[in-house]
Amino acid sequence: MLNLYGLTLSKLEQLMLEEGQKSYRATQLYTWIYEKRATSFDEMSDISIKFRDVLKEKYCLDLPTIHTKQVSQDGTVKLLLSLQDGYKVECVLMRYSYGCAACVSSQVGCNMGCSFCSSGILGKQRNLQPEEMVGQILVLNQILKEENKGQHITHVVVMGTGEPFDNYDNVLDFIKIINHPKGLAIGARHITVSTCGIVENIYKYADEHMQTNLAISLHAPNNELRSALMKINRAYPLEKVMEAVKYYEKETKRRVTYEYLLLEGINDTKEHAQQLIKLIKGTMGYVNLIPYNETNKDDRFHRSSGNRVHAFLDYLMKGGVTATIRKEFGSDIDAACGQLKAKVEEAGL
Ligand code: SAH
Numbered sequence: 001m002l003n004l005y006g007l008t009l010s011k012l013e014q015l016m017l018e019e020g021q022k023s024y025r026a027t028q029l030y031t032w033i034y035e036k037r038a039t040s041f042d043e044m045s046d047i048s049i050k051f052r053d054v055l056k057e058k059y060c061l062d063l064p065t066i067h068t069k070q071v072s073q074d075g076t077v078k079l080l081l082s083l084q085d086g087y088k089v090e091c092v093l094m095r096y097s098y099g100c101a102a103c104v105s106s107q108v109g110c111n112m113g114c115s116f117c118s119s120g121i122l123g124k125q126r127n128l129q130p131e132e133m134v135g136q137i138l139v140l141n142q143i144l145k146e147e148n149k150g151q152h153i154t155h156v157v158v159m160g161t162g163e164p165f166d167n168y169d170n171v172l173d174f175i176k177i178i179n180h181p182k183g184l185a186i187g188a189r190h191i192t193v194s195t196c197g198i199v200e201n202i203y204k205y206a207d208e209h210m211q212t213n214l215a216i217s218l219h220a221p222n223n224e225l226r227s228a229l230m231k232i233n234r235a236y237p238l239e240k241v242m243e244a245v246k247y248y249e250k251e252t253k254r255r256v257t258y259e260y261l262l263l264e265g266i267n268d269t270k271e272h273a274q275q276l277i278k279l280i281k282g283t284m285g286y287v288n289l290i291p292y293n294e295t296n297k298d299d300r301f302h303r304s305s306g307n308r309v310h311a312f313l314d315y316l317m318k319g320g321v322t323a324t325i326r327k328e329f330g331s332d333i334d335a336a337c338g339q340l341k342a343k344v345e346e347a348g349l
Pocket of ligand 1: 215
C-alpha cells in the first residue's frame with residue numbers, strides 16, 4: 001500500500017491520472033490530509049464513496065507511533081517513534097519565540113561515523129521514506145494540537161539522526177511535500193538541511209534552486225583534523241566541500257551556515273579560529289558554534305568552556321566572520337544526537 005503522506009503533489013497527480021481521475025483529485029486529497037487534517041478516507045465527504053473505496057484499497061494514511069515521550073523543563077519534547085517494521089527514530093520539538101521547530105531524522109542510524117556523534121554507533125539500518133519524515137512532523141503537530149494553543153510546526157531542521165544527503169531522493173521529496181502550499185506549507189526559508197558534506201549532492205541540491213537553508217557540518221578547519229573527526233572528509237576533503245559551497249551560493253544566491261562543534265582543546269584554539277576564517281573567507285556563509293553535547297561515546301571529547309566558546313566567537317568576529325552560538329534545548333532530556341534511542345535500546349525496551 002502506498003502511504004499518501006509520502007507522495008509529492010506531482011507524484012500524486014500522476015497516480016490520480018493513472019486511476020482515470022482528474023489531476024485535481026490530488027489537490028483535493030492534499031487539502032484533506034494537510035489542511036483539514038483528515039486521518040481517514042471516510043472523512044473525505046466530497047469524494048465519492050466508490051472512489052474512497054478504491055483509495056482505501058491502495059493507499060493508507062499510517063503514521064509512526066509514539067514509543068517514548070520526554071518533555072524537558074524548557075518545554076522541548078523528544079519523541080522516540082516506532083516505524084512499521086519496528087525500527088525506531090527520534091524527533092524533537094523546540095519552541096522559539098517565533099514558532100515551533102521540528103528536528104527530523106532522515107535515516108535509522110547513520111553510516112557517516114563521525115567520531116563525536118552517537119547516531120552512528122550502530123551504523124545505518126536503513127533510509128527513511130518521505131512519509132516517515134513527514135510523519136515525524138505530523139505526530140509533533142498532534143502533540144501541539146493537544147496543547148490547544150493554536151500552534152503547529154512552522155520550522156523544520158533535518159538535523160536528527162542520519163545524513164540527509166545519503167538519502168537524497170527521499171529527503172528531496174520530503175522537502176517538496178512539507179514546503180508545498182497545499183501540503184504543510186512550511187516556507188522554504190524555514191527549512192534547513194544539514195549535511196556533513198556529501199559533495200555531489202550539494203551540487204545536485206544547488207541545481208534544485210530551492211530557497212531552503214543549507215548547513216554544512218564543518219567542525220574542523222583543516223583536513224588533518226577534519227579527517228580524524230569525520231571520516232567523510234577522507235572521501236570529500238575541505239577544498240571539495242568549499243568548491244561545492246561556492247557553486248551552491250552562485251546557483252541559489254543563498255548563504256550557507258557552517259556548523260562548528262566546539263571540542264575543548266581539539267578544535268577550539270585561536271589557531272583553529274584563524275584557519276577557519278581563512279577557509280570560509282570568500283564565501284557568504286556564517287558560522288554557528290555548537291556547544292558539544294557530551295555523550296559516553298568517546299571520553300576524549302569535552303564541551304569547550306564558556307570562556308573558550310566566547311573567545312572563539314570573538315576571534316571569528318574580529319576576523320570579519322559572522323558567527324553565533326547555538327541555543328540549546330532540552331539538555332535535561334538528552335534531546336540530542338541519538339542518546340535517548342541508545343538508552344532505550346540498552347535497556348532492552
Ligand atoms: N548528518 C547531518 C545531520 C545530522 S547531525 C550532518 O552531519 O550535518 C546535526 C548536527 O549535530 C551535525 O552538525 C552534527 O555534527 C552535530 N552533532 C553530532 N553529535 C553532536 C553532539 N554530541 N553534540 C552536539 N552536536 C552534535
